[in-house]
Amino acid sequence: MTAELTFDRVTKFYGSVIGVNDVDCQIGPGITGLLGANGAGKSTLIKLASGQLRASLGRVLVGGHDAWSTAAKRLLGYCPDLNTFYEEMTGCEFVWTMASLYGYPRRELKERTDRALEEVGMANLSERRMAGCSHGMRQRIKIAQALVHDPPILLLDEPLSGVDPGGRRSINELLFQLAERGKAILISSHILVEIEHLADRVLMIARGRLIASGTLAEVRSQMEDHPQLVEIACEQTRRLAALLIESETVLSAELHAGRLQVRTANARRFFAALNELVLEQGIEIERLETLDAGADAIFNYLQQSTR
Amino acid sequence: MTPLRAWLMLVWLSFRRLLWSSNALMALVPLAGCLLFLLKRRFGEHGFSEHQFDRFSNGFLIEIYLSIVVPLCTLAFAAGSIGGEREDRTLLFILVRPLARWAVLLAKVAATLPLALGITCGALFVFCTLAGEVGQAAWSDYVPAVFLATLAYVGLFHLFAVAFRYSTIVALVYALLVEVLLGHAPGIIKRVAVNYYGRTLMYAAGEPDGLAPPDPHWFEPFSPNVAQWTLLGFFVVSLVIAALIFQRREYRDLT
DSSP states (O other), X not given: OOOOEEEEEEEEEETTEEEEEEEEEEEOSEEEEEEOOTTSSHHHHHHHHTTSSOOSEEEEEXXXXXXXXXXXXXXXXXXXXXXXXXXXXXXXXXXXXXXXXXXXXXXXXXXXXXXXXXXXXXXXXTTSBGGGSOHHHHHHHHHHHHHTTOOSEEEEESTTTTOOHHHHHHHHHHHHHHHHTTOEEEEEESOHHHHHTTOSEEEEEETTEEEEEEOHHHHHHHOXXXXXXXXEEESOHXXXXXXXXXXXXXXXXXXXXXXXXXXXXXXXXHHHHHHHHHHHHTOOEEEEEETTOSHHHHHHHHHHHHO | OOHHHHHHHHHHHHHXXXXXXXXXXXXXXXXXXXXXXXXXXXXXXTOSOSSHHHHHIIIIIIIIIIIIIHHHHHHHHHHHHHHHHHHHTXXXXXXXXXXXXXXXXXXXXXXXXXXXXXXXXXXXHHHHHHTTHHHHHHHHHHHHHHHHHHHHHHHHHHHHHHHOTTHHHHHHHXXXXXXXXXXXXXXXXXXXXXHHHHHHHHHHHHGGGTOOOOOHHHHOOOOHHHHHHHHHHHHHHHHHHHHXXXXXXXXXXXX
């Protein structure tokens, strides 16, 4: 089983409206965050991968199989962004029923259901009817039904929405464990901070186009034309500011409440220069922080640059 | 993992959900109306005293039961099988499993058939039993026609369920407009209705027991053999078209 999801120059039209435009990427083992504003095309990509939609142009391959095929669906666990269930069932019955649609024998069904519920932390609460479950519990049941057949590829559409902080932590831990087991996990969210701590790499999408991909640091370093803000805390901020302003990588330097904020055009060259400078001048740095290297800031920059 | 076991589980899931759905209750409403009507005719002042078999057949089983009640009862189950999942938005959980679309449709049909046939043929049995002696002959004469007509409606309403977003409404309009109005219109237009072929079978089967068939110039009947194959054809062709549509449809078109 190959844990690989491929979008091969995929375009999807909804009539005359373009949903995703020429998306070309591969998603392998580990956690990949799919970031984008509402309506950017995240759900379209996930629906294409889960075989709910057909690509108008290009191909979507799940473990080498066309995403529309039943072979692809065996390799895929899908947690939709829907809050609908068979409400008359208990959580346990729901997961058992979903597992039964893979054709497992009865005893294996029970084992798989119990294991999936255990993994999402719902083992003790699974006898509650779906209609009486909280939003967070329903989210976990949805993840359990996606895990129940132990698929190599997981598609999670906004799985953390409505989950309390404790629940988020345990789901995040579960996702890390699954990634360690070699599963390819594509997780979509419009809450960028959520993904920042979770994903090994990100796909950023805006107006249907893939605008960046890679680790957050890679994406940030690709944006050489956009300044980056670095905050430095040290005892000699004025002296350091005077020294740094001579460097051609520095665009501006400002003092804010005893801290130095430097705007640089090229972060890599700036950090190399800063390193050299502090060693030469014997300046002791207490804290160094990149203020706008987070997913949120990067995404905003990218969105602006694609306008 | 076996696809057959998965398919059987889907049949069982669909059957259970249909059995305990509000659709099952809806199917009982026209049957309850029929029961009241029959009890009044059977035990009231207008009992089947003269030409009993003809009045029971023409006045109740053909014009009311087959033409109105059978399509409505079948609709309640057939429209609810895929249509219910579409409305509840739970169809997605089935479509992302490794089952071919045609197999999903077949499972839904397989779950609907015992319920729809059970209720239409079962109700016919109850009504015939309540009608007394006259009903005994009617049951054996008419059960094949009711069986085949139910089969045809199950196929047709599943086609509506995959083809139309508001399939229950479309099926209801079809049942009232095509089956009741066009099915009883003069000329060959009545041949578009399933119940025309069912009535053809019933007239042919009941005639030896005293059923007076309609004027052949008005009714223009086919032979029972042609009627049987046409009803089976409705079932098979509807399902083939439904499977072809369902196979191609994107999920967004199904919600």
